[in-house]
Amino acid sequence: MSLRAMALAWVALLALSLGTLAADDDLGLGRHPWQNLVRTAGDMAVPSLVQALWGEPRRDIRDETGQVLRVAHPREDEQRFLAGMARALWTTLRIASLGTALAALIALPLGLLGARSLGAPARLAAAARGVLDALRAVHTLVFGLLMVGIVGLGATAGLLAVALHSAGTLGKLLAESIEALDRGPIEAVEATGARPAQVFALGVWPAVRPQFMGHILYIWEFNLRDSTILGLVGAGGLGLLLSEAMSLFQWARLSTLLLAIVLMVTAFDALSRQVRARLQ
Amino acid sequence: MSSAVLPFPRPPVPAIEARGLCLAAGTGPARVPVLHQADLTVRRGERVALVGPNGAGKSTLLQALAARAALAAGSLQVLGRELSAPWASRQALRQFRRDVAWVQQGLHLQGRLSALDNVLIGGAARQHGPAAWIGRWPSDERDAAALALARVGLGGFARRRADSLSGGERQKLALARALHQRAPLMLADEPTAALDTRASRQVAELLAGLSVESGQTLICVLHDPSLVPVVAERVLLLREGRLHEEPPSGLLPQRPRQTLHPWPQR
Numbered sequence: 001m002s003l004r005a006m007a008l009a010w011v012a013l014l015a016l017s018l019g020t021l022a023a024d025d026d027l028g029l030g031r032h033p034w035q036n037l038v039r040t041a042g043d044m045a046v047p048s049l050v051q052a053l054w055g056e057p058r059r060d061i062r063d064e065t066g067q068v069l070r071v072a073h074p075r076e077d078e079q080r081f082l083a084g085m086a087r088a089l090w091t092t093l094r095i096a097s098l099g100t101a102l103a104a105l106i107a108l109p110l111g112l113l114g115a116r117s118l119g120a121p122a123r124l125a126a127a128a129r130g131v132l133d134a135l136r137a138v139h140t141l142v143f144g145l146l147m148v149g150i151v152g153l154g155a156t157a158g159l160l161a162v163a164l165h166s167a168g169t170l171g172k173l174l175a176e177s178i179e180a181l182d183r184g185p186i187e188a189v190e191a192t193g194a195r196p197a198q199v200f201a202l203g204v205w206p207a208v209r210p211q212f213m214g215h216i217l218y219i220w221e222f223n224l225r226d227s228t229i230l231g232l233v234g235a236g237g238l239g240l241l242l243s244e245a246m247s248l249f250q251w252a253r254l255s256t257l258l259l260a261i262v263l264m265v266t267a268f269d270a271l272s273r274q275v276r277a278r279l280q
Numbered sequence: 281m282s283s284a285v286l287p288f289p290r291p292p293v294p295a296i297e298a299r300g301l302c303l304a305a306g307t308g309p310a311r312v313p314v315l316h317q318a319d320l321t322v323r324r325g326e327r328v329a330l331v332g333p334n335g336a337g338k339s340t341l342l343q344a345l346a347a348r349a350a351l352a353a354g355s356l357q358v359l360g361r362e363l364s365a366p367w368a369s370r371q372a373l374r375q376f377r378r379d380v381a382w383v384q385q386g387l388h389l390q391g392r393l394s395a396l397d398n399v400l401i402g403g404a405a406r407q408h409g410p411a412a413w414i415g416r417w418p419s420d421e422r423d424a425a426a427l428a429l430a431r432v433g434l435g436g437f438a439r440r441r442a443d444s445l446s447g448g449e450r451q452k453l454a455l456a457r458a459l460h461q462r463a464p465l466m467l468a469d470e471p472t473a474a475l476d477t478r479a480s481r482q483v484a485e486l487l488a489g490l491s492v493e494s495g496q497t498l499i500c501v502l503h504d505p506s507l508v509p510v511v512a513e514r515v516l517l518l519r520e521g522r523l524h525e526e527p528p529s530g531l532l533p534q535r536p537r538q539t540l541h542p543w544p545q546r
Contacts, residue, residue, distance in 0.1 A: 185389060189404065191348075193379070194374070
């Protein structure tokens with residue numbers, strides 16, 4: 001198939017997608033898109049964070065006769081929510097970090113077996129590549145659901161889910177980095193009469209290690225984002241708070257959560273970029 | 281019939297013995313013959329310069345000698361091993377490679393490793409066990425590698441990363457790695473291509489001296505005719521698929537040309 005034909009097929013797919021969705025009347029924006037947008041933006045404009053700092057310390061809720069039915073403590077409530085969020089953030093960070101580390105451990109042997117240039121036995125190599133492709137094809141959330149069924153609710157399920165999906169990506173990246181290595185230096189090590197393990201340790205690994213480390217950092221960043229929604233399926237972390245806030249229409253809290261996620265992810269990205277730059 | 285006992289020790293096996301050797305370069309339809317029906321004998325300890333125009337097949341011949349290129353026809357024995365036959369075992373091939381040090385044109389260093397670590401790779405086949413994989417070499421190996429670096433004039437560069445070295449320094453480093461291999465046969469493909477006149481001469485003298493002192497057989501592809509008499513006692517000219525024996529003093533200048541230095545020499 002020529003490149004031009006492939007481009008045409010792509011355009012045809014886009015046109016077909018748009019056409020069929022429009023024909024099914026599935027492309028609408030709902031009844032009041034602008035009103036809804038403005039309302040949502042308004043609800044989220046003041047994050048609950050503000051309440052935690054400057055909210056009323058005490059609010060009496062009375063019936064029509066003036067009898068105090070209940071005493072609310074908005075400031076204290078929101079402060080408690082912030083503390084809970086901090087714990088959830090910490091859990092999310094731990095899930096992403098341990099999950100990525102575990103993923104690297106799984107990816108290393110599979111990637112080495114799967115790299116065509118390292119000459120693993122053909123069947124073993126094909127099997128390793130198959131496992132990597134399968135792991136990569138299943139979304140972290142789906143693994144999360146499966147793992148919650150197997151090991152129960154909580155962070156363990158989350159980190160296993162992260163590890164399984166990321167192992168597929170990391171293993172594939174490792175195999176491709178190895179395949180893309182310049183053969184010359186590797187053959188030069190071979191030419192000294194070194195044994196295969198030495199050829200790997202002295203010829204392949206020094207060249208591919210920085211790339212592998214860079215990929216781990218990149219996937220780590222990615223997993224931090226992914227882990228924020230794992231709680232949606234009960235696999236621990238921020239996701240639970242997200243789904244709670246959305247179900248209870250607590251838009252101010254949702255706003256705080258999103259702010260925290262953006263801050264954490266941005267800070268981590270910046271850090272990771274600096275480390276990756278030094279890996280060259 | 282009693283087993284025959286030779287009355288005399290057998291004459292030493294030549295380092296290289298080729299009979300009716302045919303070689304081709306490249307792959308597939310682009311394959312071109314570069315050597316036709318060549319006979320060649322190189323004694324152990326001999327120093328041979330291989331000269332010839334670009335594309336004549338000098339590098340292909342070195343590849344064949346290093347057991348990297350398949351023979352088109354004929355027989356080729358290097359260090360007593362027949363290269364036209366398949367290898368009895370991977371171990372036999374590794375043993376052969378250990379005995380042949382090969383400085384390739386591309387140098388092929390490990391850019392991220394230090395100069396010293398690159399040299400140590402030359403001695404990898406001497407090491408057993410996993411300690412050497414993680415960069416822990418025995419101290420006598422480290423001393424020997426440092427000596428090899430010093431001999432090529434890179435004594436102060438041991439800790440520098442290979443990819444931070446200049447072209448000439450890299451060439452010396454590749455040479456140091458080959459020296460450290462301490463192989464009975466050294467194949468060098470234009471080992472002075474990136475060097476200035478003085479460094480070229482130093483490297484040429486080093487190669488020749490090493491062969492004289494350790495009995496290492498040397499096959500060296502050279503382009504600079506002034507270096508041929510420094511390196512070699514025998515010259516082979518490869519041209520149009522034939523190997524011609526040339527006297528070192530034949531078509532080549534007897535004495536190296538006087539080089540002009542625009543600045544005063546120290």
